Amino acid sequence: MKIAIIGAGFSGLAMAWHFLQSAPNPQITLFDAKGIGGGASGLAAGLLHPFSGAHAKLNWMGREGMASTLKLLKAAAAFAGEELYQQNGILRPAVDEDQVKDYRQCAEKYPETCWLDVQEVQKRVKGIAPFPALWIQDGVAVDCPRYLQALWAICAAAGGEFFPVAIQRLDELKEYDCVVVAAGAALINYPEFQHIALKPLKGQILLLEWPKQVPPLPFPVNSYMYLVMDRSRTLCWAGSTFERNALSEAPDMETAKALILPDVFKLIPDLAHVPVRQCLAGMRAVTSDHKPLYGRFGDKLWGITGLGSKGLLYHAYCAEQLVKEILDTL
Numbered sequence: 001m002k003i004a005i006i007g008a009g010f011s012g013l014a015m016a017w018h019f020l021q022s023a024p025n026p027q028i029t030l031f032d033a034k035g036i037g038g039g040a041s042g043l044a045a046g047l048l049h050p051f052s053g054a055h056a057k058l059n060w061m062g063r064e065g066m067a068s069t070l071k072l073l074k075a076a077a078a079f080a081g082e083e084l085y086q087q088n089g090i091l092r093p094a095v096d097e098d099q100v101k102d103y104r105q106c107a108e109k110y111p112e113t114c115w116l117d118v119q120e121v122q123k124r125v126k127g128i129a130p131f132p133a134l135w136i137q138d139g140v141a142v143d144c145p146r147y148l149q150a151l152w153a154i155c156a157a158a159g160g161e162f163f164p165v166a167i168q169r170l171d172e173l174k175e176y177d178c179v180v181v182a183a184g185a186a187l188i189n190y191p192e193f194q195h196i197a198l199k200p201l202k203g204q205i206l207l208l209e210w211p212k213q214v215p216p217l218p219f220p221v222n223s224y225m226y227l228v229m230d231r232s233r234t235l236c237w238a239g240s241t242f243e244r245n246a247l248s249e250a251p252d253m254e255t256a257k258a259l260i261l262p263d264v265f266k267l268i269p270d271l272a273h274v275p276v277r278q279c280l281a282g283m284r285a286v287t288s289d290h291k292p293l294y295g296r297f298g299d300k301l302w303g304i305t306g307l308g309s310k311g312l313l314y315h316a317y318c319a320e321q322l323v324k325e326i327l328d329t330l
């Protein structure tokens with residue numbers, strides 16, 4: 001079975017992995033001009049939990065998504081023989097009355113979460129300003145670039161091929177039994193998908209030097225913005241922006257600083273004036289109902305997109321569903 005996948009982000013690689021698990025003798029060919037994880041997936045901060053969004057409500061298919069993603073994370077880590085993620089929990093500080101109300105409700109309703117008072121929060125995170133918080137017990141921080149490389153390594157070991165090229169037109173792939181477009185926000189560049197209501201939403205993220213006098217964060221902190229330590233634990237990713245109608249996909253350090261840093265300083269005052277090392281930018285794909293979109297779009301054509309800000313939560317689950325659907329059809 002000859003399978004072409006356009007896009008080597010979370011969606012495309014999860015599709016490849018699931019085909020390998022369940023298709024009869026799959027020959028997988030992956031295309032992406034930006035390389036493995038060269039799009040939004042490779043710069044994602046790595047937060048994974050099912051209570052994201054302003055109101056910390058249990059996300060659509062949140063528990064199912066967590067279970068599916070953890071399965072892939074474990075497989076990738078076992079294959080790579082290294083730690084690709086840490087499941088140390090995620091803290092959501094409540095910095096205003098709206099958040100206190102929403103986050104408290106979440107803590108009362110869902111057993112995976114609990115409410116922490118200011119004293120407990122400051123015991124767990126040195127240097128944090130005095131806010132109570134929602135604690136998400138099973139929250140995960142993923143090293144996204146290395147996770148994506150490990151997923152691809154599994155596929156390559158099973159004979160998968162990768163071509164670092166852009167596919168301009170889908171009829172270039174006529175020889176394949178099945179074509180899956182997993183091109184994120186760029187999916188609607190193909191005429192076959194132009195009827196989909198998909199909006200690009202630019203996101204930027206900043207790499208900050210962590211102050212020497214403050215112990216590194218033991219887990220990600222996520223309020224109106226988030227902070228996630230990088231592997232070195234001397235640097236920290238701060239994100240992200242949500243820029244509708246952005247004119248360019250390119251990083252714009254000044255805009256990112258203006259949108260992100262005020263909320264960072266409110267949470268960790270010692271971060272004021274730390275050097276900013278880098279700014280990265282990517283495009284999320286958002287559907288009108290903010291849910292992922294996947295299914296059949298033509299004779300041998302399928303698509304998966306619309307993962308929005310929750311690519312980690314949804315890629316494995318949606319890919320698993322879509323691979324089942326494709327194999328039932330073919």
Ligand SMILES: Cc1cc2nc3c(=O)[nH]c(=O)nc-3n(C[C@H](O)[C@H](O)[C@H](O)COP(=O)(O)OP(=O)(O)OC[C@H]3O[C@@H](n4cnc5c(N)ncnc54)[C@H](O)[C@@H]3O)c2cc1C
Nearest residue numbers: 007009010011039041045046047166167183184203311312
């Ligand atoms: C700053 C930022 C931070 C984020 N942080 C998080 C986070 O912490 N947790 C989380 O769950 N989500 C996060 N996200 C969201 C997450 O990155 C996306 O949901 C996810 O990347 C979507 O994955 P995808 O594979 O569908 O799309 P993408 O990652 O965009 O992959 C699509 C790929 O298709 C390729 N492509 C496009 N056109 C073509 C073509 N014509 N030919 C060949 N290839 C093509 C692109 O190069 C790209 O690599 C973040 C997003 C941003 C921007």
